[in-house]
Amino acid sequence: MITIELRGIWHRYPGISNWALKDISATFSSGKLILVSGHNGSGKTTLLKIAALLYRPWHGEIIVEGCNFWKMNEAEKIKIRRKITYVHEKPILLRGSVFENVAYSIRIRGVDRCDATEKAESIMEELELIKLSDKSAKELSAGQSQLVAIARALVADPELILLDEPFAHLDTRKSKLLSQALKVRRKNGVGIVFASHSRGKLPEDLEPDEVIVLEEGQIISKY
Amino acid sequence: MITIELRGIWHRYPGISNWALKDISATFSSGKLILVSGHNGSGKTTLLKIAALLYRPWHGEIIVEGCNFWKMNEAEKIKIRRKITYVHEKPILLRGSVFENVAYSIRIRGVDRCDATEKAESIMEELELIKLSDKSAKELSAGQSQLVAIARALVADPELILLDEPFAHLDTRKSKLLSQALKVRRKNGVGIVFASHSRGKLPEDLEPDEVIVLEEGQIISKY
Amino acid sequence: MSQLLSEVLDVTFRTLYISGLATVLSILWSLPAAYLLSFRQRAGLLEAVVESLVGIPTTLLGLLLFMLFSSSGILGFLKLLYTPQAILIGQSILVTPILISTSYRVLREVVSPYFELALSLGASKIQAMAMILRESVAGIIASIIMSFSRAVGELGVAMMVGGNIKGFTRVLTTAIALGVTRGEFEAAIILGVILLALTISTAIAVKVLMRLMRS
Amino acid sequence: MSQLLSEVLDVTFRTLYISGLATVLSILWSLPAAYLLSFRQRAGLLEAVVESLVGIPTTLLGLLLFMLFSSSGILGFLKLLYTPQAILIGQSILVTPILISTSYRVLREVVSPYFELALSLGASKIQAMAMILRESVAGIIASIIMSFSRAVGELGVAMMVGGNIKGFTRVLTTAIALGVTRGEFEAAIILGVILLALTISTAIAVKVLMRLMRS
Amino acid sequence: FSPFYEVRVRIFTTTSLYATGLLDYLADQFKKENPTVKLEYMAVGTGAALKYAEQGDACAVIVHAPSLEKQYLEKGVLEPGIIFAYNFFIIVGPKTDPAEISNLNNVIDAFKKIYSVGEASKTVFVSRGDNSGTHVKELDIWKRANLNPAGKSWYKEAAAGMEQTLVVANELQGYTLSDIGTYLKFKKQGRLPNLEILYANSTDLNIINIYSAYLVKKCLGEERKYAEFFIRFLENRQDIIGSFGLSEYGQSLFYPVKDKIQEVQALWVKLSAG
Numbered sequence A, B: 001m002i003t004i005e006l007r008g009i010w011h012r013y014p015g016i017s018n019w020a021l022k023d024i025s026a027t028f029s030s031g032k033l034i035l036v037s038g039h040n041g042s043g044k045t046t047l048l049k050i051a052a053l054l055y056r057p058w059h060g061e062i063i064v065e066g067c068n069f070w071k072m073n074e075a076e077k078i079k080i081r082r083k084i085t086y087v088h089e090k091p092i093l094l095r096g097s098v099f100e101n102v103a104y105s106i107r108i109r110g111v112d113r114c115d116a117t118e119k120a121e122s123i124m125e126e127l128e129l130i131k132l133s134d135k136s137a138k139e140l141s142a143g144q145s146q147l148v149a150i151a152r153a154l155v156a157d158p159e160l161i162l163l164d165e166p167f168a169h170l171d172t173r174k175s176k177l178l179s180q181a182l183k184v185r186r187k188n189g190v191g192i193v194f195a196s197h198s199r200g201k202l203p204e205d206l207e208p209d210e211v212i213v214l215e216e217g218q219i220i221s222k223y
Numbered sequence C, D: 001m002s003q004l005l006s007e008v009l010d011v012t013f014r015t016l017y018i019s020g021l022a023t024v025l026s027i028l029w030s031l032p033a034a035y036l037l038s039f040r041q042r043a044g045l046l047e048a049v050v051e052s053l054v055g056i057p058t059t060l061l062g063l064l065l066f067m068l069f070s071s072s073g074i075l076g077f078l079k080l081l082y083t084p085q086a087i088l089i090g091q092s093i094l095v096t097p098i099l100i101s102t103s104y105r106v107l108r109e110v111v112s113p114y115f116e117l118a119l120s121l122g123a124s125k126i127q128a129m130a131m132i133l134r135e136s137v138a139g140i141i142a143s144i145i146m147s148f149s150r151a152v153g154e155l156g157v158a159m160m161v162g163g164n165i166k167g168f169t170r171v172l173t174t175a176i177a178l179g180v181t182r183g184e185f186e187a188a189i190i191l192g193v194i195l196l197a198l199t200i201s202t203a204i205a206v207k208v209l210m211r212l213m214r215s
Numbered sequence E: 001f002s003p004f005y006e007v008r009v010r011i012f013t014t015t016s017l018y019a020t021g022l023l024d025y026l027a028d029q030f031k032k033e034n035p036t037v038k039l040e041y042m043a044v045g046t047g048a049a050l051k052y053a054e055q056g057d058a059c060a061v062i063v064h065a066p067s068l069e070k071q072y073l074e075k076g077v078l079e080p081g082i083i084f085a086y087n088f089f090i091i092v093g094p095k096t097d098p099a100e101i102s103n104l105n106n107v108i109d110a111f112k113k114i115y116s117v118g119e120a121s122k123t124v125f126v127s128r129g130d131n132s133g134t135h136v137k138e139l140d141i142w143k144r145a146n147l148n149p150a151g152k153s154w155y156k157e158a159a160a161g162m163e164q165t166l167v168v169a170n171e172l173q174g175y176t177l178s179d180i181g182t183y184l185k186f187k188k189q190g191r192l193p194n195l196e197i198l199y200a201n202s203t204d205l206n207i208i209n210i211y212s213a214y215l216v217k218k219c220l221g222e223e224r225k226y227a228e229f230f231i232r233f234l235e236n237r238q239d240i241i242g243s244f245g246l247s248e249y250g251q252s253l254f255y256p257v258k259d260k261i262q263e264v265q266a267l268w269v270k271l272s273a274g
Ligand SMILES: Nc1ncnc2c1ncn2[C@@H]1O[C@H](COP(=O)(O)OP(=O)(O)OP(=O)(O)O)[C@@H](O)[C@H]1O
Pocket: A013, A014, A016, A020, A038, A039, A040, A041, A042, A043, A044, A045, A046, A047, A089, A197, B138, B139, B140, B141, B142, B143, B144, B169
């Protein structure tokens, strides 16, 4: 169980005077599926990265497990970070094979080699990536790399997973596999957050618990 | 008027033994709208780059204006390249402002500063990018950069434009603007080639003249 | 006193002039070489060789050039020995490996996506090269500054083919070396401080200029 | 003859040992420094200073260290002067600027996306650093090779704080300088060839090793 | 190496002496008698050697510039030392000898001739300019000749060691003052095809070159003991010095002082007065 509560978040990028996010309050927690939507440039990516604890906001608080995240010490921070994963809009893969990429998130959690292999392989089966296992990450097509990045985030068994436009490059079959995989995890209490510019980009069988609509950095509606 | 004819193209990536494209023949020409579709990893991007004269195929010929492109001399090649633009799946922007990015394609064609500014501004009006004009390219969101990359390719008034998943990150409004812009150019005789994993990703008002379906590097159907 | 000052100024100016020109000269071949090298798929061996030459002992290079330029050498007829020109040539050769290696590292990251991008927008090969250089300009500038600093700071070449002749080929490093030989350590250190101030302020000036030009 | 050979081997081995260790020592602080520097937003000034120190005259550095280590210097009590340890320290300082500057250039490109990526997958700061180093390993290796080559090829420090003592602190460059002083140019050149062969083969060995380790 | 049973003795010496190989030769002989002692030579100019002595980094110095030596003796850096060898400076220059000094028998006249021919732009003179023993000697001769060539375009200050200066003189086809040892060594190696000895005169006391060895006051302990041994060795084994180079160059590079000690000492005193 994890809950990330954003309270009055303001954020801007260094050197830019405009606020990318203005006074955002929202709560993301285990078991819930939340869609963050809005036009291009409305602040979805920024919000997700703030919620994923990657950007430190200029103003406002992020309360995780009852405490202000950005005031925690390194050890506490890392304990929380281990429970959350985030998938970038433009996937960044590591040098090495697809397998190594997927296994990375488990390896850094100190899982032993044998278990790690098993887990990585099971997720690759689930997303039909097993054929690509030995391919070098540099040799993937756009859709393939997006899926590998997603697998790498899922394999860590996060309590909360944030996905930024995960379906942008996935074909119909891959999209189905992913929404299937997410549905299973949602049932098991994993919190899921999507960013997508319109509801229409989400597969129909993934019904969000809440939709947050952004416009120029502000939440204009929640339903 | 330009016609690019691929004859029996085979291509593979260096160091990889599998063929990414196998015996592809196809023709792309002015005034036609062609959709290249297929699953992730089926070879759409590779085919588009071959047709855009960016990759030199291992086997097969590319006939442009009656001659084998890859046997032309530098001067002839550049003459042809000036008539074609290609938009990458993952946009690559240049250092500098959005305006500088858009103006680049005209500037390298030797258009004088004044005309270039006018043209760049008119395309930015058309795609509603004018507000971003002075923004640095590094500061754009995913959808914004994709649109800038598209504007940069359109501004050169190509006779043939190839777009790799152009709608992947565009919101509904931006997608409409783009399909509108493309429709106008199609009427004026510009050839358009899309890559997209499914017909569904294309706005409904853009009816392709031909759909090429790829599967594991081969054309499995054309209609 | 004022004579000493004018001597120091003379040496400083000569250093700046010779090493600056040597760096510019070396750019003429090093950047194109780095550019070409960055297109190669398997450049590991060449890389290794060029990187190893970064530290080539200046005495060795100086000796080789001396043998070339000496009156009994192959290029003796050019009468270059013990002239500023000889130092210029020597230093431009000396900095070639560091200039190639460091700018190659920068270009390599940029070359493949941007070359393709340039072509995709209808650029010629020269325009593509210009784009690539522009995208990696910060790294290239750093590489040039390092090379200039290396040229200013080297001793062996200036000594062996320049001859450290007062008022003609004496540069800061040979003057420092002279101070050390004479046991005038304080003078040597003062010259050293001038040398560092010179390279540091040149470097800062270049970076500031770059920033201004960009905006 | 065989005595000469054993002397050459002795000097070669000592060079490899001292400069290799100096490079390793310098890595201990240079890589972390480059890593930290690569996070800074406005690093232009620091960059310029470090890049300018790349070519710091070895004679000057040698002189400064000499004054430090000399028995009347602050660190005189350590009795380091004219020992291989003194060269080791001097060279590790000498290569610091080139090691920082070149690895910084490489890290800078990688740091910001990969640090974020590492955190997004739950990595600790140390794991993030490991990821970043791993992603830029080719450039880091190049930077280390250049530094090693610089250490092997420098003369001033080895001469001033090593003293070029036969059988104890004589390294390849000081032996070359001695050859030049004695007019034994051929011997000097042969030693120079050995030196280059040494750095080139080390560089190639490292690159081959890297390739093997990756696959 | 085993630093545990060896005593290191740091001796700073002039480059010219080291480059001839005499010192290594002496060290080998010394080693036979004192196997646990390791002589470490640092070859630098006389000026620098004395400076190092002052800093306390040398245990003994071997130098050849009486006027400088005297200064450091007076400063209390050095202990009274010994003169162990001498030889004569020579003037070398182009075969054509434009200043026609080869038939002169006084070095001051020779310098005067060079000066006037230099003023006529017909030749150049290359100076060490590095505050070494040889440089001090050269300046001394100019002074005696009442001339000041500093700043003249034909007077090249190629501030460097003797070897480099000879090489420069060879290339520029100019005159220079040299010690005999370095010249012969380089000549024999074929490095100096354009240079000949144009003035050598073992009766001209103005060009005598006196080598002395000193113990440095700050040097203490074991090292001092063996440094003293070595200086004693230099004093007592003059036969070695006299015969060094005979077989290779056909002439002695250094003359032992043993038989002429009074005479040479008197000269030293005269020279040190400047
Ligand atoms: N690195 C950056 N530096 C400066 N400004 C940025 C940066 N990234 C985004 N911005 C700006 O912040 C605002 C919000 O961007 P964000 O990426 O969050 O939008 P988004 O909703 O994810 O858009 P898209 O649907 O296009 O991905 C935009 O105005 C954008 O221009």
